[in-house]
Amino acid sequence: MMANVSAHDAPARPRAALSARGLSKSFGNFQAVKDVDIDIRHGRIHALIGPNGAGKSTVFNLLTKFLQPSAGKIMYGETDITRMDPAHVARLGVARSFQISATFGDMSLVDNVCVALQRPNGLAVQFWRPLSSLTRLRPRAMDLLDRVGLADMADHRAADLSYGRKRALEIATTLALDPRVLLLDEPLAGMGQEDVETMAGLIADVARDCAVLMVEHNISVVADIGHDITVLQRGEILSQGGYAKVSADPRVREAYMGTEDDD
Amino acid sequence: EPYRIGVLTDMSGMNYDLSGKGSEVAARMAVEDFGGTLLGEQIEVIVGDHQNKPDVGSTLARRWIDEQNVVAVVDLPTSSVALAVQEITRQSDTALLISTGGSSELTGASCSPSTAQWTWDTYALANGTGRAMTLEGDKTWFFLTVDYTFGNALEADTTAAVEAAGGTVVGSVTHPRETSDFSSYLLQAQGSGADVIALANASGDTMTALKQAEEFGVTALGQDIAGMLLFLTDVHGVGLDIAKNLTLTTAFYWDMNEETRAWSERFAERMDGKMPTMVHAGVYSAVSNYLKAAEKSGQAKSGTQVMDTMRDMDIDDFFNHNAYLRKDGRVVHDMYLVQVKTPEESKGPWDYYKVLRTIPGDEAFRPIEQSACPLLDR
Amino acid sequence: MIKAEDFETVAETTRPHRMQRIVVVALIAVLMVLPLWVYPVLLMKLMCFALFASAFNLLLGYGGLLSFGHAAFFGGAAYVTAHALKVWELTPELAILAGVVAALVLGLAIGLLAIRRQGIYFAMVTLALAQMFYFFCLQVPFTEGEDGIQGFSRGHLFGLIDLSDSTVLYYAVAAVFVASVFAIWRIVHSPYGMILQAIRENEQRAISLGYSVQRYKLGAFVMSAGFAGLAGGLKALLFQFATLTDVNWHMSGEVILMTLIGGIGSIAGPIVGAALVVSLQNYLATTGFPVTTALGATFILCVLLFRRGIVGELRHRLPAARSKK
């Protein structure tokens, strides 16, 4: 099903890092996601697009186990994670961001990143240690902040950041987990044009050594850095493949991009 | 620094009417009548609200004694608080004049040399009411007992009295303080088929139970009610329609003779016309006799010494004639078996009791030989 | 989630400022000499409640969980401590330890059920479960019903030091108090405390970072229960009592009030609040003004006007204190 056409220097198709088969979710009688198959591959950026309410965030929540699928199967490499709890999935290396930016508002930026950094090394449960035991994480945290251009604001309160910068911080925090699969829900929403470019660059950069799934309405960015595209509509896959194929699909034009010309 | 008398009572809870403000007034009257000075120092009355909580009461008492030169702690409704405070007054050797607290344990196993239990105790009630009713023909008893020192003591004492008089106890249920619905307990009591349902509880609980017993037609269906502890204010509270014909034991009734009427009217004047309960009169009597004894002993600080002085005195006033203080802390005086009037018999508010019989002190209270008080060296 | 505008954030006090150290040392010194002027029993009562409020605040202020059932831990531990002193005749430190262990176990049981719900539901569930415990205490014989457990002596600390002397007891209580507040401070300002704060601020995000938030919350709940138990045990030792008052839901309400008045989410807040409420109760007990009314009015005022609490307001009003870091 996947088109081999890609305008970009995509790596050869590696096996899927995260994949789902027959993924479905209903809320009461309402079926938000129907029978979705998706493969997210190492080293590639997979864009998920579709009109509002198509079920993109729901797919996200299903893949990260924030929601329990009604049917279907989710594999992380060789591991079946269909029944796992979300924190566990995250510990395996599946990191996500949220559509509505999620930071720890009352903490400084560097602390925000440290929250993520201290988990793998077991510091987080040590209620008897002073906070200074975290200082050794600081260089790495600063490094990450630097990558998203926030190093000079490291000691500001996260809540005081502008919307776009919160998104950047969220990405830095997510990267701190050293994810193997990265899921970004509208990471560029609310960012100014230059920021969009830097961030798109960063995502492309990060994607070199992990698998990325992102929801994004900014079609030009998707066209720019996306390798694979899945279009959802009313919970179902409308089209899947490279940008050229998908954007040529009349149904996609109709449902999402809009018909170019009529009467 | 003036000597202070601390009235430790319930100023906000369900014992407010029967003790509370009235106890304060009675204590003040006693101090005024005594002249206001003791051994050349002013006497001051201070009041504390223990909220019926042992911890609140004991903290207050401790502070009073440690910081405010309180030489006598008075009244103590709720035996659980009284027990707690008694621990403190024992340690500091302060006089403790219990009027409302009624568990016979206060002068039994937990007795203290600086305590006088002035007005009544559970033994006296049990012996008065329990005995009388059993002899009248109420042979089988069922208890509704409030679940703490006082209730348990009252039930135990009554059981003993009933059995001694040839009756039997067929069952009992316990309930927590301030129960609002007795219906299921009453149902059990009705189911038991006992001749009498005995209320081994106090004030609010007793009133509620009486009302609900009426509602469930307990007496109409042929069972009797025994209000083991009923104060004048309780009768006032439920009304004669419900309380009529109940038999009860009391240490005092305002309308017995000239003396009691005279004092009670003075009291009522200060209390918006409310007549005193037995514990109000008891507080007055206790405070005035304490002051006499303290004056006589020449010092007020040692509760034990004052009490010892009092033990040698004749206690005699409108409240009790020919009474005396025992080694275990019990003040022995006459008690009265009374019956509540019917609405027709009553001539107006507060005209509630007819006295059936005077129970002489030595018959009313637990004989000293039977006392479990460790102070009695035997 | 409840939130004072001025949470002391973890970072803000990462390294105690020299000034702060001096203040703390000075305060401890004052604590040492205070019984010369103030009635020691009152001071000890105050410390018990300050510790109780601090324990509660560990959960609310730093974990963002409003428990309406903390009386269960406070009172439960008081019962166990009293029982241990009276019936098992343990030494005071072991008796208190028994109380704390009981509180921890109870905290685990109630916590496991309660953390299934959040926000108001959490508050209501803890309230109801604590009330269930209250009725349990009312029924079982070992608590001695409405009388409570009373009539035991304080015993000898480590079997050696006689605690019946209030002054000796005072220093023992003060030591435990200072150590516990320090321990709470340490927990709050530890890596664990930081995660707790993160969870409070954004639970979903914390999950997505791989934290099993339920466990962290449960951990905070149990620790808080443990400290509340310690406070309860101390109180039982101090007054030689354990009564139903301590497990009643009014007690849970009072500890909330103390924390709210003092200021949620700071170390000093609950201590100040407890001091104020206890002194107020103490004062009102002899004035005839109804205590409950006063507490209720204070509650309403706090919620409507001073949600930051005293310490929070101070910190808000004195920007100098904030910017000194």
Next chain:
Amino acid sequence: MTDVSALRREGRGPAQLKVRALEAWYGESQALYGVDLDVYPGETVTLLGRNGVGKTTTLRTLMGILRKRTGEIEFDERSILRLPLHRVAHAGMGFVPEERGIFASLTVEENLMLPPVVARSGKEMSLDEIYTLFPNLLDRRHSPGTKLSGGEQQMLAIARILRTGVSMILLDEPTEGLAPVIVNRIGEMLKSLKAHGLSVLLVEQNFRFAAKIADHFYVMDHGEMIDSFAVGELPAKREALNKALGV
């Protein structure tokens, strides 16, 4: 079709809705930075702009749902800035939210009957008229509101406001997520509303749809109005628009 906007360009007749220097905040963060806007009686005006530029915010602020706001809002030559939210409808302004706001606990008919009639200006539609306009709703009138399809819900949301007799409707993305047929139907409906004399302030991402029904356009970016033109100027604006809207 251009008469009205022609009138307006010549500055004749008062605007029904006149907005000047409108600023608005979500908590601490500012969302609108000085919006100016006019809607003349009987006109259909469309607000264009990318995602997140503040179109919805503009409508919510005009309606008074977002209350942290400054500037001027005059409706029928009367300032409505201080009006409590529930008085705004009575002044004659109705709002159809982006997420439609159909109530799950009410049936279709209950949903329809929910908003009180605010004016008997002759512009209000009777239930019969509404069912004639939207036969689908008649069939489903007893089923719970949210069991309707997306398109039907959108119809219901609009119909609900038509019953009340308001003279202006603020309509947020009525075609979002709808199938083309339904989009067409809604287009027809909007035209018939215009025939009824209603003014409409429309937010729409679907530019082609808007182009067919609007008299006048405003373009937003970052909480500001960056352009405004009548439908006649459309061809000339195509290029600039494509850039601004990122289509």
Next chain:
Amino acid sequence: MTMIFGVPLMVLTGQMLIGLINGSFYALLSLGLAVIFGLLRVVNFAHGAFYMLGAFTAWMLGQYLGLGFWPSLVIAPLIVGCVGAVVERTMLRHLYELDHLYGLLFTFGLALLLEGSFQHVFGASGKPFSAPEALTGIVRTDFVIVPIYRSWVVVASLLICLGTWALIEKTKIGSYLRAATEDATLVQSFGVNVPLLLTLTYAFGCALAGIAGVLAAPIFQVSPTMGSNLIIIIFAVVVVGGMGSILGAIATGYLLGIVEGLTKVFYPEAANIVIFVLMAVVLLLRPAGLFGKEY
């Protein structure tokens, strides 16, 4: 005597009836709580205090104005409702934007204030209040003894519950209420005076508590603390029923009353606890409550 499971039939039916009567109060009170919570998202901790206020108002109407039970049954809840309205207007409404917990804390303070003040003014011992002449006496059959007044309470509470349910589910006001629960702002934007509606709802919920109070007055003593322990049971009822569900509140109220009654027969020691045990079980199995929606 007929025995069932080793229990005399009379006791069994009697206790069940008593359970039903208690259940009536649970249902009435949790209904009011659910109405208030449903729309205002405020857990009305003062509900018990308003219940007490209802009883006291009835008592005062009798004491000072000489009004009987029947007029009081109408007037007292109205007065309680007005008090509720004032509280909502002047204080409670400033808390809506904050975390719901502040509403809980505020009403907790209010409960303390009301109960403390009444206790101070009227004393804690409770005031007598008699049932109307027409309803005194008992019904006695072979398997049950029940006071007429109490049976009347069951009927009255059922009627009120059904009436409220009908009001909310079947009328225009009800449709505003239900809609406002889902999206208050939108309803207000339609021109409905939602702030007024909120005030009325709170007042109505409080009035329901007031009615329960008047109904309770002849059964229990009219005392300042009569509501303070009840409120926690009501909380448990509401948690079991599912927050905000009207039907859930009513059904669970009666259900738990009966369960409690049965427990008194078979295992009296657990009678006080059984509701909370049930709550714990429900929490484990269905965290959203029996009638609540999963979130």
